[in-house]
Amino acid sequence: MNMKTYSLTIFILYSILIVSTAFAQKATVKIYPEIKKQTIKSIGGNYCQANYSQHAADAIGDETLKQFRPTHVRVALPMRLRNANFADYRGASYTKQPLVVEVLDELKRMKSEFGVVNFTISVWDVPDEFIADPTKTAQRVIKPEAYDEVIQMLTDFFLKAKNEYGVEIDQFSFNESDGGYQIIFSPEATIAFVKKAGQKWEEAGLKTKFLLADTAQTKGTIEFATQIMADPSIWKYLGPLSFHCWWSETIPDNEFERIAGFGKAWNKEVWCAELGFDAMAWKIKDMNKSYDYAMRFAKISHRMIKYAQVEVSLYWTWQNNYAIMSADLQEKYPSYFVTRHQVDFMNTGTQIVHSTSSDPEVLAISGIRGDGKRVLQLINMKKESIAVEISGFESQKIDATSTTQTNNWEIQKDIAKTKNGKLELQLKSESVNTFVFND
Structure with a gap:
């Protein structure tokens, strides 16, 4: 193997590694509002x-x-x-x-x-x-x-x-x-x-x-x-x-x-x-x-x-x-x-509804509150941040509250909205996150 071939091989392997890592750090969370569990x-x-x-x-x-x-x-x-x-x-x-x-x-x-x-x-x-x-x-x-x-x-x-x-x-x-x-x-x-x-x-x-x-x-x-x-x-x-x-x-x-x-x-x-x-x-x-x-x-x-x-x-x-x-x-x-x-x-009064997560270290639970607002709680147990694709709740006005090791209580208003029934959110490493779907 000459130097040029060797370099190309290393580049390809590195690219595969980067792509694999990127895909590994994305999770899918699905919410099923029609499947009701207990009421808190x-x-x-x-x-x-x-x-x-x-x-x-x-x-x-x-x-x-x-x-x-x-x-x-x-x-x-x-x-x-x-x-x-x-x-x-x-x-x-x-x-x-x-x-x-x-x-x-x-x-x-x-x-x-x-x-x-x-x-x-x-x-x-x-x-x-x-x-x-x-x-x-x-x-x-x-x-x-x-x-x-x-x-x-x-x-x-x-x-x-x-x-x-x-x-x-x-x-x-x-x-x-x-x-x-x-x-x-x-x-x-x-x-x-x-x-x-x-x-x-x-x-x-x-x-x-x-x-x-x-x-x-x-x-x-x-x-x-x-x-x-x-x-x-x-x-x-x-x-x-x-x-x-x-x-x-x-x-x-x-x-x-x-x-x-x-x-x-x-x-x-x-x-x-x-x-x-x-x-x-x-x-x-x-x-x-x-x-x-x-x-x-x-x-x-x-x-x-x-x-x-x-x-x-x-x-x-x-x-x-x-x-x-x-x-x-x-x-x-x-x-x-x-x-x-x-x-x-x-x-x-929160009605818990069924939800699933594709990643066992991204813990998802969802519910519909007594005031009609929908809530999704995501706990990222990973030591790295992760992107999460969410479906099941619709809203044009989503608020977030997050707890991390460096910020105990971060409130963000109107951070996202769903499009075609989906949205993507970023979770920081080792974080507790609650998202309220307001409308």
């Missing part, structure tokens, strides 16, 4: 500081209530009070304890000042006196003979909330009781407890239902819920199918689709009552402040809506726990802005 009821949050501190409220919680205006919240009820002897708050004294009163005050404020309409109360632990082996810190089993007293404590709290604070508790759960990180219930024990409590609450004029399952992670939810549903006598006491999505980053999408399928089969709303991806993130200093944390949060949020078809997402948390902003409110972390993509654009 709420993008809400967890307000569980009463379980982790001496107070029910904090500055971050106040700020998220003001900014996000959630319709649905999950609030922790401490039943095993720190630095207190159970004898001092047993029976009627329980609802008079300062921290319990703080929880009641916070529930009232959430409703009256911020418009919360749906309340879930969860309990993480109960006093040692109710536990079969009180030396255990995990896998704690409530003695069956203690059920009545536990139920009475809950009933007293629910009635006080209703009658004195004007707040009805819609749902209740023992937190992650399948896993037993504190309290553990077998399916059989769950049935026995629900049967007793459900009847008690019904007789007391309470509307409170149990979250079905409220499991620690996606895998195992269907199995746990199926065993609970084996007793038809408790069905009337069970509310939405609920799970937490910890330890779910690497599981296949069909595990989430099983959740959606179960919900449809039993005509149950699907809730993710703790939306997050790493239950051990609190052990890593400042992990929640990083952009990587935000992108991983964006991806798990996407998978919850798209594949599990959740109607209610409760973010973990909207207080100073896995915080999305600094305690003094001066700095908003990247995860705050990722959260706003959902709160601002895909909240209550």
